[in-house]
Amino acid sequence: MPGLSFTLPHWLYWVGLIVFPIVAMILSRRPQPKEKRYTLPLGYMIAVTGGIIGLHRFYLKNMWGLVYLPIFLFVLYANGQTQDARTILSGFANELRVAERTLEREESRVDEARANLEELQATYDAAEAGSFTQKSAERRLTRAQDTISKGEARLESARATLEEKAPQRDEAARTRAFWDDAAGYALYLILALLLIDMILMPSLVRNANNKLPAHEKMSETEAALAAAEAAEAPKTDAERAENWIDRLSLFCGEFVAYWAVIAVFVYYYEVIARYVFNSPTNWAHEAMYLMFGMQYLIAGSYAMLTESHVRVDIFYAPLTRPKKAWVDLLTSIFFFIFAGTLLVTSWIFAMDAIAVPSGNSVLSDWARGQIGFGEMLGGFGANQWSDPNIRWGEISFNEWEVPLWPMKWVMVIGGLLLVLQGVSKLSKDIREIARGN
Known part of the structure; x- marks a missing residue:
């Protein structure tokens, strides 16, 4: 499944907050046609923003938009299965990682203990009975034997974990790959259908307009009623x-x-x-x-x-x-x-x-009182806007x-x-x- 790594640039954020309302206000002040009709620009805008679920088809009163919905729902379902498989895979991977570290750690400890076991036994046998040397040798010998016995138990458990969990990890990896590919193919299918609709959009808009009922003029009674309602309406914002x-x-x-x-x-x-x-x-x-x-x-x-x-x-x-x-x-x-x-x-x-404090910004220096207002204005240059080391x-x-x-x-x-x-x-x-x- 493809991923998205887009991060909104700061400049685009501010440009959008300024430019979008201006464009919207200009468009809202355009004369509105008396007869409502479907438009090609709006069709394309809906296709770009909501085409992945077929909203452009529904806007044009075309029921073929229903084709998009089950595909889109399948994408969501497949992504859910992918996330579940990823969680399971992560659990198996952690268990295997712990088992591998146990093998790496315990094998060296057991081997070292076994190598010293014969020497420790000889030291114990050679020591005088009941002496401090014999008791010390006995403790070291017992510790080495415990290390061997416990280490072998841990090694056996780790090997069993590797033998049991490795196939399960591989199966979880295959499951994750399957659902990830399935979601990707479904998404590519939606994009292909959307591309086809982009090409067909002019004809789709034309057909939708042809199906509109004939525009009927308002009667004198209806016009008088509408005028009376407008006169009784609350004061508008402009008023x-x-x-x-x-x-x-x-x-x-x-x-x-x-x-x-x-x-x-x-x-x-x-x-x-x-x-x-x-x-x-x-x-x-x-x-x-x-x-x-x-x-x-x-x-x-x-x-x-x-x-x-x-x-x-x-x-x-x-x-x-x-x-x-x-x-x-x-x-x-x-x-x-x-x-x-x-x-x-x-x-x-x-x-x-x-x-x-923000790099070499003269604006911040002025705000902290380190330079005067005139010096701040004189210090402004292209670097204050373009230097990545300067932030305000x-x-x-x-x-x-x-x-x-x-x-x-x-x-x-x-x-x-x-x-x-x-x-x-x-x-x-x-x-x-x-x-x-």
Whole structure:
């Protein structure tokens, strides 16, 4: 069974977090066709990401995707059998290794004891009866005899283990190889079917579109009903944005929302790598763990703008708008204490993260106060970006060793956005109170 050894480069991680949301936001703002149809780009994307279980066929409402499922399940079953055989093989190998070491150790000890046995017996016989010399010789003679008897017992047991376990080890090795090959052949079959579908994708999409029912225009009654429902719908996020701070929070919230889509792809890759290729990653969980932490911080201002935070409003909900504004104004004291503490603490964390001694990084030297800001800017060159001996600040303890200082600076950005959104909310409350209606 082939394995995967791919490790996500740090630069690709950050490029993905920045570029993917931008592309997704651009695509989401394209004019949507009135008639929903299957598209070739989406078909290929699903084939690349989920083709191994036939999702591209199901997307096109083609039941031939069911062919992929039993093959894929067989791959999972064969990999499970391979892992079981590997465990059994490892157990037999350990027993044989112990037996071989026992043979190697005890044979030399028994041979040495046998070689000295005649001399020890002669020394004992020549010693005066009851003397210290005779007692000492007797102890050495008894020890040599015990070494021989116990060593022979261990040798016999080790030889029996070798004779018994060696065939079992060989059988376990053959079983492991069989299931490993079976999983590999099944995977190659899926890849062959997927390659064929890649070639057939244009015709598959065309046939799926031809089977779509004719598009029916909406009647005047249905159009009027849809317009009434749209008028009664709650205020959209865009309608909540009244100033540049609101628009900034709205943009940041939408930007990081698309990170959840990245998580779907990464965890899908992790599952396939772990259970199909027996190659679990050392970066997927940490990458998503850090990403969701940054998402939580950046989305705080968006949640505040859209009033998405959880709160108990038994007494708040029945109030009039001016009274709600008074309540919000008074409770904003506690909000700014929290948001200000978050911002200051995050700034300290971020500065500490880049102040970690890290080679010849002028940025870390500046953060530790060893050089001034102007000297730091003047010291920047291509080597600060390309020299492998230079890293900026704190890194994770995982084998992936991703830099942690960018996450700490995202905490600063999240705290700043939250403070700004608090200022925007405060100004709205003051205006609401001034209106008094």
